[in-house]
Amino acid sequence: MAATPVRVAIIGGGIIGCLSAWRLKQLGMQPVIVERGQLGRESSWAGAGILCPIQPWLYPDDFTRLVDASLAMFPGLQQELSVLTGISPEWLQSGLMIPFFPDDAVDHRQAALDWSQRFGWQVRELDAVQARHHEPLLAGDTSGALVWPEVAQVRNPRLLAAVHAVLEKEQVEIIEQAEVSGLIDAAGRVAGVELADGRAIHADAVLLAAGSWSGGFAESIGISLPVKPVKGQIVLLKGEPGALTHIVKHDRAYFVPRADGRILVGASMEMVGFRTGNTVAEVQAMLNALTRLLPGLADTSIEQQWMGFRPGSPDGLPFIGPVHECPGLWVASGHYRNGVALAPITAHIISRWMAGTPPELDMSRFLPGRTVLDSAKIGFPAQAAA
Numbered sequence: 001m002a003a004t005p006v007r008v009a010i011i012g013g014g015i016i017g018c019l020s021a022w023r024l025k026q027l028g029m030q031p032v033i034v035e036r037g038q039l040g041r042e043s044s045w046a047g048a049g050i051l052c053p054i055q056p057w058l059y060p061d062d063f064t065r066l067v068d069a070s071l072a073m074f075p076g077l078q079q080e081l082s083v084l085t086g087i088s089p090e091w092l093q094s095g096l097m098i099p100f101f102p103d104d105a106v107d108h109r110q111a112a113l114d115w116s117q118r119f120g121w122q123v124r125e126l127d128a129v130q131a132r133h134h135e136p137l138l139a140g141d142t143s144g145a146l147v148w149p150e151v152a153q154v155r156n157p158r159l160l161a162a163v164h165a166v167l168e169k170e171q172v173e174i175i176e177q178a179e180v181s182g183l184i185d186a187a188g189r190v191a192g193v194e195l196a197d198g199r200a201i202h203a204d205a206v207l208l209a210a211g212s213w214s215g216g217f218a219e220s221i222g223i224s225l226p227v228k229p230v231k232g233q234i235v236l237l238k239g240e241p242g243a244l245t246h247i248v249k250h251d252r253a254y255f256v257p258r259a260d261g262r263i264l265v266g267a268s269m270e271m272v273g274f275r276t277g278n279t280v281a282e283v284q285a286m287l288n289a290l291t292r293l294l295p296g297l298a299d300t301s302i303e304q305q306w307m308g309f310r311p312g313s314p315d316g317l318p319f320i321g322p323v324h325e326c327p328g329l330w331v332a333s334g335h336y337r338n339g340v341a342l343a344p345i346t347a348h349i350i351s352r353w354m355a356g357t358p359p360e361l362d363m364s365r366f367l368p369g370r371t372v373l374d375s376a377k378i379g380f381p382a383q384a385a386a
Protein backbone atom coordinates (compact mmCIF):
# COMPACT_ATOMS: atom_id res chain seq x y z
CA MET A 1 0.00 0.00 0.00
CA ALA A 2 1.31 3.48 -0.89
CA ALA A 3 2.34 5.71 2.01
CA THR A 4 -0.11 8.49 2.90
CA PRO A 5 1.03 11.74 1.31
CA VAL A 6 2.10 14.35 3.83
CA ARG A 7 0.04 17.52 3.79
CA VAL A 8 2.11 20.72 3.86
CA ALA A 9 0.58 24.16 4.43
CA ILE A 10 2.62 26.83 2.67
CA ILE A 11 2.32 30.37 3.98
CA GLY A 12 2.75 32.68 0.97
CA GLY A 13 2.20 32.26 -2.74
CA GLY A 14 5.24 34.05 -4.13
CA ILE A 15 7.75 32.32 -6.40
CA ILE A 16 9.31 30.51 -3.43
CA GLY A 17 6.02 29.15 -2.07
CA CYS A 18 4.64 28.27 -5.51
CA LEU A 19 7.70 26.46 -6.87
CA SER A 20 8.11 24.62 -3.56
CA ALA A 21 4.46 23.53 -3.75
CA TRP A 22 4.97 22.13 -7.23
CA ARG A 23 8.08 20.18 -6.21
CA LEU A 24 6.34 18.85 -3.07
CA LYS A 25 3.47 17.68 -5.23
CA GLN A 26 5.89 15.93 -7.58
CA LEU A 27 7.30 14.09 -4.56
CA GLY A 28 3.85 12.76 -3.74
CA MET A 29 3.02 15.19 -0.95
CA GLN A 30 -0.12 17.32 -0.61
CA PRO A 31 0.79 21.01 -0.54
CA VAL A 32 -1.78 23.70 0.14
CA ILE A 33 -0.78 27.29 -0.58
CA VAL A 34 -2.36 29.92 1.64
CA GLU A 35 -1.97 33.39 0.15
CA ARG A 36 -3.14 36.61 1.77
CA GLY A 37 -3.78 38.35 -1.54
CA GLN A 38 -3.42 36.99 -5.06
CA LEU A 39 -0.82 34.41 -6.00
CA GLY A 40 2.49 35.93 -7.12
CA ARG A 41 1.64 39.61 -6.94
CA GLU A 42 4.24 40.85 -4.45
CA SER A 43 8.04 40.87 -4.69
CA SER A 44 8.14 37.95 -7.12
CA TRP A 45 6.05 39.89 -9.61
CA ALA A 46 7.86 43.20 -9.06
CA GLY A 47 11.45 42.02 -9.46
CA ALA A 48 13.69 42.53 -12.46
CA GLY A 49 14.36 38.85 -13.13
CA ILE A 50 18.15 39.16 -13.39
CA LEU A 51 19.58 35.69 -12.87
CA CYS A 52 22.84 36.76 -11.27
CA PRO A 53 23.42 38.34 -7.88
CA ILE A 54 24.40 41.99 -7.85
CA GLN A 55 28.17 41.88 -7.12
CA PRO A 56 28.32 38.16 -6.26
CA TRP A 57 31.99 38.46 -5.26
CA LEU A 58 30.85 40.17 -2.05
CA TYR A 59 29.07 37.01 -0.85
CA PRO A 60 30.51 33.88 0.81
CA ASP A 61 31.44 30.98 -1.48
CA ASP A 62 28.55 28.81 -0.21
CA PHE A 63 26.19 31.38 -1.63
CA THR A 64 27.81 31.17 -5.07
CA ARG A 65 27.49 27.38 -4.94
CA LEU A 66 23.78 27.75 -4.18
CA VAL A 67 23.39 30.28 -7.02
CA ASP A 68 25.28 28.07 -9.48
CA ALA A 69 23.10 25.07 -8.65
CA SER A 70 19.96 27.16 -9.11
CA LEU A 71 20.98 28.82 -12.37
CA ALA A 72 21.80 25.42 -13.85
CA MET A 73 18.13 24.49 -13.35
CA PHE A 74 16.65 27.34 -15.40
CA PRO A 75 16.93 25.88 -18.91
CA GLY A 76 15.15 22.74 -17.69
CA LEU A 77 12.54 24.75 -15.81
CA GLN A 78 11.87 26.92 -18.84
CA GLN A 79 11.42 23.82 -20.99
CA GLU A 80 9.24 22.07 -18.41
CA LEU A 81 6.95 25.08 -17.94
CA SER A 82 6.68 25.84 -21.65
CA VAL A 83 5.74 22.26 -22.51
CA LEU A 84 3.29 21.82 -19.63
CA THR A 85 1.56 25.21 -19.85
CA GLY A 86 2.38 26.81 -23.20
CA ILE A 87 3.61 29.88 -21.28
CA SER A 88 7.29 30.75 -21.64
CA PRO A 89 9.01 32.56 -18.76
CA GLU A 90 11.27 34.06 -21.46
CA TRP A 91 14.53 32.80 -20.02
CA LEU A 92 17.01 34.72 -22.14
CA GLN A 93 20.81 34.77 -22.04
CA SER A 94 21.10 38.46 -22.79
CA GLY A 95 24.46 38.73 -20.99
CA LEU A 96 25.43 41.18 -18.27
CA MET A 97 27.69 44.20 -18.78
CA ILE A 98 29.30 46.31 -16.09
CA PRO A 99 30.76 49.41 -17.77
CA PHE A 100 33.44 51.58 -16.18
CA PHE A 101 33.60 55.36 -16.05
CA PRO A 102 36.33 57.77 -14.95
CA ASP A 103 34.23 58.97 -12.00
CA ASP A 104 33.39 55.50 -10.61
CA ALA A 105 33.26 55.50 -6.82
CA VAL A 106 34.36 51.84 -6.44
CA ASP A 107 36.50 49.73 -8.77
CA HIS A 108 35.17 46.17 -8.70
CA ARG A 109 37.07 45.01 -11.79
CA GLN A 110 39.71 42.82 -10.13
CA ALA A 111 37.36 41.31 -7.55
CA ALA A 112 34.88 40.51 -10.32
CA LEU A 113 37.53 38.89 -12.52
CA ASP A 114 38.96 36.83 -9.67
CA TRP A 115 35.52 35.61 -8.60
CA SER A 116 34.56 34.74 -12.20
CA GLN A 117 37.72 32.75 -12.73
CA ARG A 118 37.38 30.90 -9.43
CA PHE A 119 33.80 29.81 -10.16
CA GLY A 120 34.17 29.28 -13.91
CA TRP A 121 31.87 32.10 -15.01
CA GLN A 122 32.79 33.11 -18.54
CA VAL A 123 33.81 36.80 -18.58
CA ARG A 124 35.30 39.15 -21.19
CA GLU A 125 37.25 42.32 -20.50
CA LEU A 126 36.48 45.05 -23.05
CA ASP A 127 38.24 48.33 -23.79
CA ALA A 128 36.24 51.51 -24.44
CA VAL A 129 35.84 50.88 -28.19
CA GLN A 130 34.77 47.27 -27.70
CA ALA A 131 32.34 48.24 -24.95
CA ARG A 132 30.62 50.77 -27.20
CA HIS A 133 30.65 48.26 -30.04
CA HIS A 134 28.68 45.88 -27.77
CA GLU A 135 26.35 48.63 -26.52
CA PRO A 136 26.41 51.65 -28.87
CA LEU A 137 24.23 53.76 -26.56
CA LEU A 138 26.81 53.79 -23.74
CA ALA A 139 28.02 57.25 -22.72
CA GLY A 140 31.09 58.52 -24.59
CA ASP A 141 33.36 58.51 -21.56
CA THR A 142 33.01 54.75 -20.92
CA SER A 143 36.54 53.54 -20.26
CA GLY A 144 35.78 49.83 -20.72
CA ALA A 145 33.55 47.08 -19.42
CA LEU A 146 33.28 43.54 -18.18
CA VAL A 147 30.78 41.29 -19.95
CA TRP A 148 29.40 37.96 -18.74
CA PRO A 149 27.77 36.60 -21.93
CA GLU A 150 26.01 33.68 -20.22
CA VAL A 151 24.06 35.68 -17.65
CA ALA A 152 20.34 35.30 -18.23
CA GLN A 153 17.06 36.90 -17.22
CA VAL A 154 13.42 35.89 -16.95
CA ARG A 155 10.22 37.92 -17.11
CA ASN A 156 8.78 37.59 -13.64
CA PRO A 157 5.06 37.96 -14.48
CA ARG A 158 5.39 35.29 -17.16
CA LEU A 159 7.33 32.96 -14.89
CA LEU A 160 4.61 33.33 -12.27
CA ALA A 161 1.82 32.87 -14.80
CA ALA A 162 3.48 29.64 -15.97
CA VAL A 163 3.99 28.36 -12.43
CA HIS A 164 0.39 29.27 -11.52
CA ALA A 165 -0.86 27.37 -14.59
CA VAL A 166 1.19 24.30 -13.71
CA LEU A 167 -0.11 24.34 -10.13
CA GLU A 168 -3.67 24.37 -11.44
CA LYS A 169 -2.89 21.61 -13.89
CA GLU A 170 -1.40 19.51 -11.09
CA GLN A 171 -4.43 20.32 -8.91
CA VAL A 172 -2.39 21.86 -6.13
CA GLU A 173 -4.74 23.36 -3.56
CA ILE A 174 -4.54 27.17 -3.52
CA ILE A 175 -6.40 29.35 -1.04
CA GLU A 176 -6.21 33.05 -1.96
CA GLN A 177 -7.43 36.10 -0.02
CA ALA A 178 -6.65 34.19 3.18
CA GLU A 179 -4.19 35.53 5.72
CA VAL A 180 -2.41 33.12 8.03
CA SER A 181 -2.55 34.55 11.55
CA GLY A 182 -0.95 31.75 13.56
CA LEU A 183 0.03 28.11 13.81
CA ILE A 184 -1.96 25.20 15.14
CA ASP A 185 -0.12 23.39 17.90
CA ALA A 186 -0.71 19.74 18.71
CA ALA A 187 1.33 18.44 21.62
CA GLY A 188 4.34 20.64 20.86
CA ARG A 189 4.28 20.05 17.10
CA VAL A 190 3.00 22.30 14.36
CA ALA A 191 -0.22 20.83 13.00
CA GLY A 192 -1.37 23.45 10.51
CA VAL A 193 -2.22 27.12 10.25
CA GLU A 194 -4.94 29.37 11.61
CA LEU A 195 -6.44 31.98 9.30
CA ALA A 196 -7.41 35.51 10.27
CA ASP A 197 -11.04 34.70 9.35
CA GLY A 198 -11.10 31.92 11.93
CA ARG A 199 -10.63 28.95 9.61
CA ALA A 200 -8.07 26.25 10.42
CA ILE A 201 -6.01 24.39 7.81
CA HIS A 202 -4.66 21.17 9.26
CA ALA A 203 -1.34 19.91 7.94
CA ASP A 204 1.56 17.68 8.96
CA ALA A 205 4.07 20.45 8.36
CA VAL A 206 4.12 24.18 7.59
CA LEU A 207 6.47 26.04 5.25
CA LEU A 208 6.89 29.74 5.97
CA ALA A 209 7.46 31.41 2.59
CA ALA A 210 5.83 34.76 3.23
CA GLY A 211 8.58 36.91 1.71
CA SER A 212 9.07 40.25 3.46
CA TRP A 213 6.31 39.39 5.90
CA SER A 214 8.09 36.28 7.18
CA GLY A 215 10.04 38.18 9.84
CA GLY A 216 6.93 39.74 11.37
CA PHE A 217 5.03 36.46 11.25
CA ALA A 218 7.92 34.62 12.94
CA GLU A 219 8.08 37.26 15.64
CA SER A 220 4.34 36.88 16.26
CA ILE A 221 4.89 33.21 17.12
CA GLY A 222 7.99 33.89 19.22
CA ILE A 223 10.68 32.95 16.72
CA SER A 224 13.55 35.15 15.61
CA LEU A 225 13.83 35.43 11.82
CA PRO A 226 15.44 38.75 10.85
CA VAL A 227 13.68 39.30 7.52
CA LYS A 228 12.67 42.89 6.78
CA PRO A 229 11.24 44.63 3.72
CA VAL A 230 13.72 46.48 1.51
CA LYS A 231 11.65 48.49 -0.93
CA GLY A 232 12.66 48.60 -4.58
CA GLN A 233 11.16 50.88 -7.22
CA ILE A 234 11.25 50.16 -10.96
CA VAL A 235 10.48 52.26 -14.04
CA LEU A 236 9.54 50.51 -17.29
CA LEU A 237 10.52 52.09 -20.60
CA LYS A 238 9.06 51.22 -23.98
CA GLY A 239 12.08 51.15 -26.29
CA GLU A 240 12.92 49.71 -29.67
CA PRO A 241 13.86 46.00 -29.73
CA GLY A 242 17.65 45.70 -29.86
CA ALA A 243 18.40 49.27 -28.73
CA LEU A 244 19.98 47.74 -25.64
CA THR A 245 20.92 44.07 -25.67
CA HIS A 246 22.80 43.34 -22.41
CA ILE A 247 21.62 43.82 -18.86
CA VAL A 248 23.72 46.86 -17.90
CA LYS A 249 24.61 47.30 -14.26
CA HIS A 250 26.47 50.19 -12.76
CA ASP A 251 26.83 51.29 -9.17
CA ARG A 252 23.27 51.32 -7.72
CA ALA A 253 21.44 51.21 -11.06
CA TYR A 254 20.64 48.53 -13.60
CA PHE A 255 18.85 48.40 -16.95
CA VAL A 256 17.27 45.17 -18.17
CA PRO A 257 16.29 44.94 -21.86
CA ARG A 258 13.44 42.58 -22.71
CA ALA A 259 13.21 40.95 -26.14
CA ASP A 260 10.26 43.18 -27.12
CA GLY A 261 12.19 46.42 -26.56
CA ARG A 262 10.94 47.19 -23.06
CA ILE A 263 13.66 48.19 -20.62
CA LEU A 264 13.41 47.94 -16.84
CA VAL A 265 15.21 50.69 -14.96
CA GLY A 266 15.92 49.72 -11.37
CA ALA A 267 16.02 49.77 -8.52
CA SER A 268 15.91 51.75 -5.31
CA MET A 269 17.02 50.24 -2.01
CA GLU A 270 14.91 51.68 0.78
CA MET A 271 14.30 50.85 4.43
CA VAL A 272 10.87 52.46 4.75
CA GLY A 273 8.90 49.58 6.21
CA PHE A 274 5.88 48.62 4.09
CA ARG A 275 5.32 52.13 2.70
CA THR A 276 4.02 51.62 -0.85
CA GLY A 277 4.20 53.85 -3.95
CA ASN A 278 6.76 55.33 -6.30
CA THR A 279 8.48 58.51 -5.20
CA VAL A 280 9.81 61.51 -7.09
CA ALA A 281 13.27 61.33 -5.51
CA GLU A 282 13.94 57.65 -6.25
CA VAL A 283 12.47 57.68 -9.75
CA GLN A 284 14.50 60.79 -10.51
CA ALA A 285 17.71 59.17 -9.21
CA MET A 286 17.14 56.10 -11.40
CA LEU A 287 16.39 58.15 -14.50
CA ASN A 288 19.44 60.34 -13.83
CA ALA A 289 21.57 57.18 -13.76
CA LEU A 290 19.97 56.10 -17.05
CA THR A 291 20.75 59.35 -18.86
CA ARG A 292 24.27 59.44 -17.38
CA LEU A 293 25.13 55.91 -18.54
CA LEU A 294 22.94 55.50 -21.64
CA PRO A 295 22.18 59.02 -22.84
CA GLY A 296 20.82 57.65 -26.11
CA LEU A 297 17.77 56.39 -24.22
CA ALA A 298 16.76 59.83 -22.96
CA ASP A 299 13.89 60.11 -25.46
CA THR A 300 12.45 56.68 -24.72
CA SER A 301 8.84 56.65 -23.44
CA ILE A 302 8.03 55.72 -19.88
CA GLU A 303 5.34 53.05 -19.86
CA GLN A 304 4.82 52.16 -16.22
CA GLN A 305 6.35 52.20 -12.78
CA TRP A 306 5.93 49.98 -9.75
CA MET A 307 7.60 48.85 -6.57
CA GLY A 308 7.99 45.76 -4.40
CA PHE A 309 9.40 44.67 -1.07
CA ARG A 310 12.47 42.46 -1.20
CA PRO A 311 12.56 40.00 1.71
CA GLY A 312 15.83 41.31 3.13
CA SER A 313 18.07 39.39 5.50
CA PRO A 314 20.82 41.35 7.28
CA ASP A 315 23.62 39.60 5.36
CA GLY A 316 21.79 39.05 2.08
CA LEU A 317 21.64 35.26 2.56
CA PRO A 318 18.35 33.34 2.58
CA PHE A 319 16.97 31.24 5.43
CA ILE A 320 16.19 27.71 4.25
CA GLY A 321 15.47 24.68 6.44
CA PRO A 322 13.71 23.41 9.55
CA VAL A 323 13.07 25.56 12.62
CA HIS A 324 14.47 23.44 15.43
CA GLU A 325 12.62 25.13 18.28
CA CYS A 326 9.30 24.61 16.49
CA PRO A 327 9.03 21.01 15.18
CA GLY A 328 7.04 20.81 11.96
CA LEU A 329 7.82 24.39 10.92
CA TRP A 330 10.13 25.03 7.96
CA VAL A 331 11.34 28.27 6.43
CA ALA A 332 12.24 29.33 2.88
CA SER A 333 12.53 33.08 3.00
CA GLY A 334 14.83 36.11 3.15
CA HIS A 335 16.12 35.69 -0.41
CA TYR A 336 16.55 39.45 -0.59
CA ARG A 337 17.77 40.54 -4.04
CA ASN A 338 18.05 36.99 -5.41
CA GLY A 339 14.77 35.23 -4.79
CA VAL A 340 13.98 34.57 -8.43
CA ALA A 341 17.52 33.41 -9.21
CA LEU A 342 17.44 31.11 -6.16
CA ALA A 343 13.86 29.86 -6.49
CA PRO A 344 14.60 26.60 -8.38
CA ILE A 345 17.25 25.36 -5.94
CA THR A 346 15.27 26.53 -2.92
CA ALA A 347 12.21 24.59 -4.07
CA HIS A 348 14.33 21.55 -4.91
CA ILE A 349 16.13 21.48 -1.57
CA ILE A 350 13.23 22.33 0.74
CA SER A 351 10.80 19.89 -0.89
CA ARG A 352 13.22 16.97 -0.75
CA TRP A 353 14.33 17.88 2.76
CA MET A 354 10.73 17.97 3.97
CA ALA A 355 10.22 14.59 2.30
CA GLY A 356 13.19 13.20 4.24
CA THR A 357 16.15 13.61 1.86
CA PRO A 358 18.89 15.86 3.30
CA PRO A 359 20.34 18.51 0.94
CA GLU A 360 23.32 17.69 -1.26
CA LEU A 361 24.75 21.16 -0.58
CA ASP A 362 26.07 22.37 2.77
CA MET A 363 23.17 24.47 4.05
CA SER A 364 24.64 25.46 7.43
CA ARG A 365 25.07 29.09 6.33
CA PHE A 366 21.38 29.30 5.42
CA LEU A 367 19.68 27.60 8.35
CA PRO A 368 17.00 29.50 10.28
CA GLY A 369 18.60 30.40 13.61
CA ARG A 370 22.08 30.61 12.06
CA THR A 371 24.54 33.32 12.96
CA VAL A 372 23.96 36.30 10.73
CA LEU A 373 27.14 37.40 8.96
CA ASP A 374 28.44 40.90 9.35
CA SER A 375 28.33 42.03 5.74
CA ALA A 376 26.74 45.43 5.53
CA LYS A 377 27.70 45.77 1.84
CA ILE A 378 25.10 43.25 0.72
CA GLY A 379 22.62 43.42 3.55
CA PHE A 380 20.11 46.00 4.61
CA PRO A 381 20.76 49.53 3.32
CA ALA A 382 22.56 51.48 6.04
CA GLN A 383 20.05 54.33 6.09
CA ALA A 384 16.92 53.42 7.98
CA ALA A 385 14.30 55.94 6.93
CA ALA A 386 12.12 57.71 9.40
Ligand SMILES: Cc1cc2nc3c(=O)[nH]c(=O)nc-3n(C[C@H](O)[C@H](O)[C@H](O)COP(=O)(O)OP(=O)(O)OC[C@H]3O[C@@H](n4cnc5c(N)ncnc54)[C@H](O)[C@@H]3O)c2cc1C
Binds near residue numbers: 011012017179181232
Ligand atom coordinates in the same frame (compact mmCIF):
# COMPACT_ATOMS: atom_id res chain seq x y z
C1 LIG B 1 12.43 45.92 -7.35
C2 LIG B 1 12.90 44.51 -7.14
C3 LIG B 1 13.85 43.97 -7.98
C4 LIG B 1 14.28 42.65 -7.82
N1 LIG B 1 15.13 42.12 -8.74
C5 LIG B 1 15.50 40.82 -8.63
C6 LIG B 1 16.31 40.22 -9.62
O1 LIG B 1 16.66 40.86 -10.61
N2 LIG B 1 16.64 38.92 -9.48
C7 LIG B 1 16.22 38.16 -8.41
O2 LIG B 1 16.56 36.98 -8.33
N3 LIG B 1 15.46 38.72 -7.44
C8 LIG B 1 15.08 40.02 -7.53
N4 LIG B 1 14.30 40.59 -6.57
C9 LIG B 1 14.02 39.82 -5.36
C10 LIG B 1 12.95 38.79 -5.57
O3 LIG B 1 11.86 39.35 -6.26
C11 LIG B 1 12.53 38.22 -4.21
O4 LIG B 1 13.64 37.77 -3.48
C12 LIG B 1 11.56 37.05 -4.39
O5 LIG B 1 10.52 37.40 -5.25
C13 LIG B 1 11.00 36.62 -3.06
O6 LIG B 1 9.99 35.67 -3.29
P1 LIG B 1 9.06 35.23 -2.11
O7 LIG B 1 8.16 34.19 -2.65
O8 LIG B 1 9.89 34.90 -0.91
O9 LIG B 1 8.27 36.56 -1.70
P2 LIG B 1 6.94 37.28 -2.34
O10 LIG B 1 6.95 37.21 -3.80
O11 LIG B 1 6.87 38.59 -1.69
O12 LIG B 1 5.79 36.33 -1.83
C14 LIG B 1 5.42 36.25 -0.48
C15 LIG B 1 3.91 36.07 -0.44
O13 LIG B 1 3.50 35.80 0.89
C16 LIG B 1 2.22 36.39 1.08
N5 LIG B 1 2.00 36.53 2.52
C17 LIG B 1 2.67 37.31 3.38
N6 LIG B 1 2.20 37.15 4.63
C18 LIG B 1 1.21 36.23 4.55
C19 LIG B 1 0.32 35.66 5.51
N7 LIG B 1 0.39 35.95 6.83
N8 LIG B 1 -0.60 34.77 5.08
C20 LIG B 1 -0.69 34.41 3.77
N9 LIG B 1 0.13 34.95 2.82
C21 LIG B 1 1.07 35.83 3.21
C22 LIG B 1 2.34 37.72 0.35
O14 LIG B 1 1.07 38.25 0.03
C23 LIG B 1 3.15 37.32 -0.89
O15 LIG B 1 2.33 37.00 -2.00
C24 LIG B 1 13.80 41.88 -6.73
C25 LIG B 1 12.84 42.42 -5.89
C26 LIG B 1 12.37 43.72 -6.09
C27 LIG B 1 11.31 44.25 -5.18
